[in-house]
Amino acid sequence: xxxxxxxxxxxxxELEAAETLIAIARFMIIFxxxxxxxxxxxxxxxxxxxxxxVAGVIIGASGLHLVLSPEVQSxxxxxxINLISDLxxxxxxxxxxxxxxxxxxxQSWATLGLYALLFLTGLESDLEQLIAVxxxxxxxxxxxxxxxxxxxxxxxxxxxxVGTIPAIFAGAAMTATSIGITAKVFxxxxxxxxxxxxxxxxxxxxxxxxxxxxxxxxxxxxxxxxLEVFPIIRLLVAAAIFVGVxxxxxxxxxxxFDWVIDxxxxxxxxxxxAFIVMGGCCFAATAMGLEAALGAFAGGLxxxxxxxxxxxxxxxxxxxxxxxxxxxxxxxxxxDLSVLNPFNPGNREGLIMAAFLVVVAIxxxxxxxxxxxxxxxxxxxxxxxxxxxxxxxxxxxxxxxSSSGVLSPPLEAAILLMVIGTTFLAPxxxxxALTDQDVLPAEGAT
Numbered sequence: 001x002x003x004x005x006x007x008x009x010x011x012x013x014e015l016e017a018a019e020t021l022i023a024i025a026r027f028m029i030i031f032x033x034x035x036x037x038x039x040x041x042x043x044x045x046x047x048x049x050x051x052x053x054v055a056g057v058i059i060g061a062s063g064l065h066l067v068l069s070p071e072v073q074s075x076x077x078x079x080x081i082n083l084i085s086d087l088x089x090x091x092x093x094x095x096x097x098x099x100x101x102x103x104x105x106x107q108s109w110a111t112l113g114l115y116a117l118l119f120l121t122g123l124e125s126d127l128e129q130l131i132a133v134x135x136x137x138x139x140x141x142x143x144x145x146x147x148x149x150x151x152x153x154x155x156x157x158x159x160x161x162v163g164t165i166p167a168i169f170a171g172a173a174m175t176a177t178s179i180g181i182t183a184k185v186f187x188x189x190x191x192x193x194x195x196x197x198x199x200x201x202x203x204x205x206x207x208x209x210x211x212x213x214x215x216x217x218x219x220x221x222x223x224x225x226x227l228e229v230f231p232i233i234r235l236l237v238a239a240a241i242f243v244g245v246x247x248x249x250x251x252x253x254x255x256x257f258d259w260v261i262d263x264x265x266x267x268x269x270x271x272x273x274a275f276i277v278m279g280g281c282c283f284a285a286t287a288m289g290l291e292a293a294l295g296a297f298a299g300g301l302x303x304x305x306x307x308x309x310x311x312x313x314x315x316x317x318x319x320x321x322x323x324x325x326x327x328x329x330x331x332x333x334x335x336d337l338s339v340l341n342p343f344n345p346g347n348r349e350g351l352i353m354a355a356f357l358v359v360v361a362i363x364x365x366x367x368x369x370x371x372x373x374x375x376x377x378x379x380x381x382x383x384x385x386x387x388x389x390x391x392x393x394x395x396x397x398x399x400x401x402s403s404s405g406v407l408s409p410p411l412e413a414a415i416l417l418m419v420i421g422t423t424f425l426a427p428x429x430x431x432x433a434l435t436d437q438d439v440l441p442a443e444g445a446t
Contacts, residue, residue, distance in 0.1 A: 015098070018088040022099050025080065026106055029066050030329045033059050047185045047427040049328055056332015067333050069107070070100045071399070074336075110330050113323025114180050115296035119278045120316045121183040121192070121201065122300020123309065127250050129198045130301075137202030139372040144203060144387045145210050148174035148364030152357060156411075160353055166411055169401045172218045173415050174361050176211050178391025178423070179204035179297070184324065185427050186386065189434055196379050200386035203368070208291055209239040211393060219400060238288040246281075246298035253277075253302040261308055270308055271315035277303060331391060335420050339413040350413030357418040362388060362425070381433050389426035394419035 037051030037058075059066040065077040076096055085092045130137075153171030156162040162170070182204055186192040192201070213235050220228075257277065261269055278299035285295030303312060339347055339354075369384030398415050401407040407415070 014088050014090050015094075018084055018090040018095055018098055019102055021084045021087060022095070022102055023105070025084070026067055029059055030055070030326055034325050034329050046431055047188050049181060049184045049188075050424065050427045052325055052328035053332040053424060056329040057335055057337065058332075059329075060333025060335065062335060062337035067329070069330065069334055070103055072334060072336070106326065107330070109323050110327040113320065113325065113327040114293060115278060115282060116316055116319045117180055117184060117324040117327075118293055118296040119274070119300040120313065120320050121179070121187070122297045122302070123304050123312055123316065124187065124192050125201060125301055125304055126193050126198060127301060127304055129193065129195060130202055131247070133195060133199045133202055136199050136372040136374065138206060140199060140203035140368040140383060140387065141206035141210060143371040144177060144207060144365050144368040145175040145214070147367055148361055149214070151360040151364055155356060155360060156353070159356065162408075162411060166401075166406050166408065169218050169397070169406050170357065170411060170415055172211075172214045173390070173394050173397035173401070174357065174364065174418065175207070175214055176390045176393035176397060177204045177207040177365070177387050178389045178393050179208060179293070180324075180327070181389040181391045181423065181426065182386045184328075185430050189431065191382075191434060195374075195376065196383050196386070199372075200383055203387060205294060205297060207387070208294055208393070209243075212239070212290060215397065215400070219404075235289055239290060242285060242288055242290055242294070242298070246301060249298075249302045250304065254304070254306040257303055258307050270311045271319075274299075274303065274312055274315065331395065331423070334395060336416065337420070339416060346409070347413065350410035350417070353410060353414035354417035354421075357414050358421045361390070361418050361422050365422075379433070382430065385426060385429050385433055388429070389423045390419045391423045394422070 033055035034052045037055040038048035039051075041051040042048060056067075057063055061068060061072045061074045065074055066080055068074055068076055076099055078092075081092045081095045081099075084090070084095050088095075090098070149171040151171075152174040153167045156167040156170055157164065179201065182200055183192070186197045186200070191197045213232055216231060216235060257273065261273060264273070278296050281295035281299035281302070282292040283295070285298070286292045303309070306312060338344075339350055341347055342351060365387040366381070366384035368387050369378075369380030369382070394415070398407075398412065398419065401415070402412055
């Protein structure tokens with residue numbers, strides 16, 4: 001019987017109850033798993049984001065199948081489906097359909113978490129320091145794009161005889177840097193406002209801009225369309241205008257924000273106005289063909305000199321703690337670790353290519369720490385490691401490559417393993433590379 005007809009036989013109350021239980025169950029599973037793993041890792045002095053990623057792996061496609069996105073070709077945990085079915089009298093097939101249909105809501109909360117995290121990163125950035133390291137950040141970004149792209153593309157073509165277009169797509173996926181992951185690790189380790197931290201954040205923002213341009217190119221190539229120069233130039237001009245306006249507003253926008261807040265009396269004035277600014281910047285970035293995440297970072301940077309900075313941070317931090325957790329857990333749930341099984345003959349070609357890509361991905365980013373001049377003492381290894389995680393950005397490239405049919409199964413598995421390896425290794429290696437002398441004293445510390 002078709003699904004819509006089945007729905008007609010179930011009362012609206014039962015359907016609403018099932019949707020509510022699905023939403024609550026997902027939130028509970030995500031937060032319990034993430035908090036448990038985060039608490040464990042904090043006790044061994046590792047960043048909590050690693051716990052959130054591992055929690056996602058455990059409850060996702062590679063583990064218990066309790067939280068799965070519709071894109072993942074796996075079946076939801078039968079125990080969870082049957083439990084909700086028994087509690088609401090909704091048949092199990094309909095519970096599965098409701099789960100898929102409502103997953104977009106969870107992804108929306110996760111996206112809000114990413115934007116809030118980048119907004120907070122902008123708030124906590126030192127504008128003068130960020131401008132001061134501009135040339136260094138540019139060098140790091142360019143080298144961090146060119147080395148992995150060239151090394152990955154040419155290596156796949158030379159050693160594994162991969163076709164030109166698939167090799168270019170794989171090389172493009174290696175250019176990404178997850179600003180969200182690096183920002184959270186640096187924030188937890190109190191390293192964000194250091195010269196190295198600001199260099200990495202600036203370079204990661206530029207990487208996102210360059211990544212958008214590269215993405216436009218590889219999508220055009222994979223679609224078999226003609227590669228036109230004008231759209232690429234338009235993207236570069238839009239990016240330059242957006243960055244320029246953001247830096248201008250960083251000098252002038254905060255006083256206007258403060259003037260508005262001074263005249264508001266209703267509770268929640270600071271957090272509501274902050275999210276209006278963030279939303280406006282995300283809208284502007286998207287309208288210009290850029291990533292909304294860049295807009296979120298720019299919004300925080302614009303308000304970083306506000307006299308209400310401490311109230312802003314206090315208001316945004318709980319939102320980040322809740323919803324950024326969802327974002328990082330969902331990254332983990334999408335990772336299929338079955339491709340790591342060497343006893344499956346179908347995995348072996350992908351594992352060999354993955355080993356190559358992981359090495360190129362790590363070396364190509366770590367080398368960026370030594371690509372700029374600095375008169376001051378600099379922890380160059382931390383700069384390189386900070387550029388290493390691909391995270392959600394690498395998964396976006398992988399998703400586009402998979403949907404276009406350009407990637408072979410072994411190459412798809414190799415790119416996934418490259419993303420997994422750099423995403424999980426970066427927080428661990430950063431924690432090992434940072435010493436107490438590298439970090440700044442926490443605010444309020446004596």
